[in-house]
Amino acid sequence: MTPSNHNMVGLVELADAEELLDRLGRSSFGDVQQAFFQRLQDWVRPRDEWKRLDDNRFCVILRGMATRGELELATSKLERMFAEPHYQFGRPVSLTIRAGFTESSDPDNDLELALRRASMALRQARDAARIYDVYAPQKTVQAAEEQKLLERLETAVDLGELQLYYQPKIHASYQSLVGAEALMRWHTRDKKVIPPGQFIAVAECHDVIRPMTFWAVKSAIARLALWPEELTIAVNIAPQLLLDGQLASVVNDALDIYGVSPARLVLEVTERIMVDNQTTMMEQLADMRVRGVKVSLDDFGTGFSSLSYFRDLPVDEIKIDGSFVMKMLECGKDHAIVKAVIDLAHNFSMKVVAEGVESTEIAERLKDLGCDILQGYVFDRPLEVGTFEASYGIVKPNPRNQQPVRNHPIN
Numbered sequence: 178m179t180p181s182n183h184n185m186v187g188l189v190e191l192a193d194a195e196e197l198l199d200r201l202g203r204s205s206f207g208d209v210q211q212a213f214f215q216r217l218q219d220w221v222r223p224r225d226e227w228k229r230l231d232d233n234r235f236c237v238i239l240r241g242m243a244t245r246g247e248l249e250l251a252t253s254k255l256e257r258m259f260a261e262p263h264y265q266f267g268r269p270v271s272l273t274i275r276a277g278f279t280e281s282s283d284p285d286n287d288l289e290l291a292l293r294r295a296s297m298a299l300r301q302a303r304d305a306a307r308i309y310d311v312y313a314p315q316k317t318v319q320a321a322e323e324q325k326l327l328e329r330l331e332t333a334v335d336l337g338e339l340q341l342y343y344q345p346k347i348h349a350s351y352q353s354l355v356g357a358e359a360l361m362r363w364h365t366r367d368k369k370v371i372p373p374g375q376f377i378a379v380a381e382c383h384d385v386i387r388p389m390t391f392w393a394v395k396s397a398i399a400r401l402a403l404w405p406e407e408l409t410i411a412v413n414i415a416p417q418l419l420l421d422g423q424l425a426s427v428v429n430d431a432l433d434i435y436g437v438s439p440a441r442l443v444l445e446v447t448e449r450i451m452v453d454n455q456t457t458m459m460e461q462l463a464d465m466r467v468r469g470v471k472v473s474l475d476d477f478g479t480g481f482s483s484l485s486y487f488r489d490l491p492v493d494e495i496k497i498d499g500s501f502v503m504k505m506l507e508c509g510k511d512h513a514i515v516k517a518v519i520d521l522a523h524n525f526s527m528k529v530v531a532e533g534v535e536s537t538e539i540a541e542r543l544k545d546l547g548c549d550i551l552q553g554y555v556f557d558r559p560l561e562v563g564t565f566e567a568s569y570g571i572v573k574p575n576p577r578n579q580q581p582v583r584n585h586p587i588n
């Protein structure tokens with residue numbers, strides 16, 4: 178039996194009512210409204226309660242509804258009841274409806290709150306051009322928080338609150354510094370440092386990722402101009418940046434302005450480039466490689482791409498995802514994956530970077546397996562630019578603020 182304390186409170190409106198009134202005139206529109214309310218009364222069951230709220234809105238308490246499935250049955254019946262047009266003097270007038278629902282355990286005492294929620298769901302349905310929606314508190318809070326974060330992020334770009342931290346990439350055999358990966362950090366006005374895990378995913382769903390990436394690319398290239406010729410910098414690039422040529426022009430302009438050799442810039446992309454709009458993205462990458470820029474496939478092994486894609490990939494380097502590297506000494510399967518990726522990449526003349534190298538034992542094993550470059554906490558975490566440069570003796574140290582050149586834990 179359906180529990181009686183599960184109810185749905187709904188608001189149903191006649192959409193486009195004003196337009197209908199303008200088109201049909203007041204008297205004919207009155208007939209349309211009558212038809213609208215009549216059909217709703219035919220829709221509800223005897224145990225439900227309903228009320229006409231105003232000229233175009235109807236409120237209903239659907240009693241004893243325990244599951245979403247039951248609501249779906251009710252709404253599909255509602256759709257069927259309005260599928261046929263209303264005939265006015267032989268002419269069809271379609272009745273478009275919109276509804277919002279919310280759960281309520283005690284609608285007799287909480288009707289006002291329930292109606293407010295149903296009204297929010299109705300608005301969501303209207304915005305998404307759906308017939309109905311259901312009030313979902315988490316969804317609304319999440320959407321509102323995401324919007325707030327996005328607005329703060331847009332301001333952060335303008336105010337220069339973003340910074341690039343640098344994590345060293347180390348030659349597996351010689352233990353020398355080959356370059357760094359630039360990783361974004363957000364320094365807020367209240368002196369907090371927010372890691373990318375808390376804002377990149379949201380940024381990547383919106384346009385703000387474009388100015389953020391363009392800034393990161395320019396900033397990294399400007400840094401390269403100050404660093405010795407043999408060092409590279411890798412910048413992370415979200416897939417949608419490869420849907421048009423704007424990134425390529427930003428890259429080209431910055432390389433020209435700063436007089437940096439293209440081979441010193443590495444663009445890190447993920448396997449997501451192989452899912453949608455593959456051809457466009459591949460072409461963009463191929464164009465940049467013609468210019469001499471290097472492309473690296475980040476987080477390799479975590480996506481769903483197949484080996485046939487691998488064959489045609491326009492990349493110079495594969496980064497094995499840290500999740501395999503971290504456990505490779507305890508987990509035979511992870512070890513096998515790491516080994517197989519190194520061999521496969523070398524057969525395609527690609528370099529291999531292992532990320533997430535957390536111990537000297539793992540670093541040693543990766544070297545033995547032929548991995549080319551290592552990156553991970555065993556060497557350094559991502560460092561603020563000044564600290565990175567001082568630690569690795571990259572820019573001439575300021576005599577007033579001299580710091581020793583960093584030694585690696587494995588020598």
Ligand code: C2E
Nearest residue numbers: 360361372373374377393413414415533534535552553554
């Ligand atoms: P990613 O590109 O795969 O970067 C590597 C992440 O692994 C970094 O996290 C780094 O700090 C972390 N890491 C490095 N070594 C170790 C290790 O030994 N152990 C562990 N547990 N972690 C390690 P971070 O800086 O928090 O960045 C997270 C992700 O955010 C990056 O993953 C990248 O996907 C994204 N991201 C960072 N900066 C940018 C950016 O400028 N643009 C875009 N689109 N994404 C970015």
Ligand code: MG
Nearest residue numbers: 358413445475
């Ligand atoms: Mg990366």
Ligand code: MG
Nearest residue numbers: 475476496532
């Ligand atoms: Mg990665």
